[in-house]
Amino acid sequence: xxxxxxxxxxxxxxxxxxxxxxxxxxxxxxxxxxxxxxxxxxxxxxxxxxxxxxxxxxxxxxxxxxxxxxxxxxxxxxxxxxxxxxxxxxxxxxxxxxxxxxxxxxxxxxxxxxxxxxxxxxxxxxxxxxxxxxxxxxxxxxxxxxxxxxxxxxxxxxxxxxxxxxxxxxxxxxxxxxxxxxxxxxxxxxxxxxxxxxxxxxxxxxxxxxxxxxxxxxxxxxxxxxxxxxxxxxxxxxxxxxxxxxxxxxxxxxxxxxxxxxxxxxxxxxxxxxxxxxxxxxxxxxxxxxxxxxxxxxxxxxxxxxxxxxxxxxxxxxxxxxxxxxxxxxxxxxxxxxxxxxxxxxxxxxxxxxxxxxxxxxxxxxxxxxxxxxxxxxxxxxxxxxxxxxxxxxxxxxxxxxxxxxxxxxxxxxxxxxxxxxxxxxxxxxxxxxxxxxxxxxxxxxxxxxxxxxxxxxxxxxxxxxxxxxxxxxxxxxxxxxxxxxxxxxxxxxxxxxxxxxxxxxxxxxxxxxxxxxxxxxxxxxxxxxxxxxxxxxxxxxxx
Numbered sequence: 001x002x003x004x005x006x007x008x009x010x011x012x013x014x015x016x017x018x019x020x021x022x023x024x025x026x027x028x029x030x031x032x033x034x035x036x037x038x039x040x041x042x043x044x045x046x047x048x049x050x051x052x053x054x055x056x057x058x059x060x061x062x063x064x065x066x067x068x069x070x071x072x073x074x075x076x077x078x079x080x081x082x083x084x085x086x087x088x089x090x091x092x093x094x095x096x097x098x099x100x101x102x103x104x105x106x107x108x109x110x111x112x113x114x115x116x117x118x119x120x121x122x123x124x125x126x127x128x129x130x131x132x133x134x135x136x137x138x139x140x141x142x143x144x145x146x147x148x149x150x151x152x153x154x155x156x157x158x159x160x161x162x163x164x165x166x167x168x169x170x171x172x173x174x175x176x177x178x179x180x181x182x183x184x185x186x187x188x189x190x191x192x193x194x195x196x197x198x199x200x201x202x203x204x205x206x207x208x209x210x211x212x213x214x215x216x217x218x219x220x221x222x223x224x225x226x227x228x229x230x231x232x233x234x235x236x237x238x239x240x241x242x243x244x245x246x247x248x249x250x251x252x253x254x255x256x257x258x259x260x261x262x263x264x265x266x267x268x269x270x271x272x273x274x275x276x277x278x279x280x281x282x283x284x285x286x287x288x289x290x291x292x293x294x295x296x297x298x299x300x301x302x303x304x305x306x307x308x309x310x311x312x313x314x315x316x317x318x319x320x321x322x323x324x325x326x327x328x329x330x331x332x333x334x335x336x337x338x339x340x341x342x343x344x345x346x347x348x349x350x351x352x353x354x355x356x357x358x359x360x361x362x363x364x365x366x367x368x369x370x371x372x373x374x375x376x377x378x379x380x381x382x383x384x385x386x387x388x389x390x391x392x393x394x395x396x397x398x399x400x401x402x403x404x405x406x407x408x409x410x411x412x413x414x415x416x417x418x419x420x421x422x423x424x425x426x427x428x429x430x431x432x433x434x435x436x437x438x439x440x441x442x443x444x445x446x447x448x449x450x451x452x453x454x455x456x457x458x459x460x461x462x463x464x465x466x467x468x469x470x471x472x473x474x475x476x477x478x479x480x481x482x483x484x485x486x487x488x489x490x491x492x493x494x495x496x497x498x499x500x501x502x503x504x505x506x507x508x509x510x511x512x513x514x515x516x517x518x519x520x521x522x523x524x525x526x527x528x529x530x531x532x533x534x535x536x537x538x539x540x541x542x543x544x
Contacts, residue, residue: 056434057434057439058440059407063092065419066417071389081491085157086155092435096160098160100144100163102164104174104176105141107145116181145225161218163230167235167239168239171200179194185204187205187243187246190264202235222534231302234304237313238314287342294534321374322374328340347374349366351384356398367409399426400429412445457521468517469519470513485515486519487518
């Protein structure tokens, strides 16, 4: 852990700068043949140029990784979470995509979830997937979103809440609350089976109550937490092209087709096109509602590569990049995003391949499709690069070339699948490759530099007469800050109701906060919700 002195020095440097400046597999491993002795190279000789140190890449870009509770221990405890976020920053990353919604349960206390299934998060003794260890199942759900968010922001990282499971409700071997309590929400194949070919049970992306449930979960998180962005992936679609034969979907199709039910052939052209249109409809509805809540927040999508996702999931995401105000939906009833442009901010295709050659070919195809269908928004499309997972890890040479390809192709970033590869397999190589000692932390292309400053510690003194602690605020840059606190037994958390606004009219000096004696530390975190816009409470009425 960083000592208080070192952390104070780091924060001072960051503040000074602020003032001054204002899952798929990669198998192939490649390598070069060893060099044979030669005469000393002459000026202009390529070998001489190869040995010259490369200039560190210092352009703004997304350097991200996904962080999950499965297959690693990166966020398995508060201590691990703190260490993970510190190390990710040291290695050179600037963005984390953290699992927030998994297998039918939120990773944060949710009133929306409680209204639907009677509990506000995963209960103890309820597994989230078959890989859960006994100690994981026994543990009551933490507010993992708050815990990871605070540690990410303490270390200056951009935080994207990853609602990974989307409409995917349960593993085939898990009988959770959603699966038991909401059978009418589930998608089915022509035989009535609720388990999709990928081994999971999915909610129907057309069912209005399922749609509202997922959107309300996301809006609730945006309302409660100071998020920089939210992300969905290719689980907001039909579970597979063979699905969509549940009673609700059949009735809707019949309504639009003179009483005719869906054809038995799941690849029938009209049946396929109709289902594609319904995915597009939900996508617009989702973005418009999120924009109504927090206009400036990043809305991210991490889909399977195109056109595979179209052929199998009925997802045509490159076209989403081309939507304008003319594509906005007129939403009925109590939806609040009526008429807002359904604009997605970034696309991170899962460009996971067995070799670099295959990776390169697939990525060039994604760029081609984005240019043809997505109005050329290549800069906002970042490759998802697979480091680890089922099967053999990537080689460093393949990983390095994959990142370099994104830079030469005009993509303003890349995201690693997943944090275990960054932290446990390639930490030294990535640290050297990013070389933040030479460049300093790299700015995010959307937010720029200093969007997330390091946290600012407060200094305490004991008020002996009252047996309280009084904490002094140091002078800080203008802005709105949230106060976080830590005790010996609890990780960092928001201090209820405590915030500080610093402006020319309210300089941030000589202000005090009084706490109980068990508070071991207080810090300030910059609060970016005012800049991202939107209201402080959910404007929708409560739904049954």
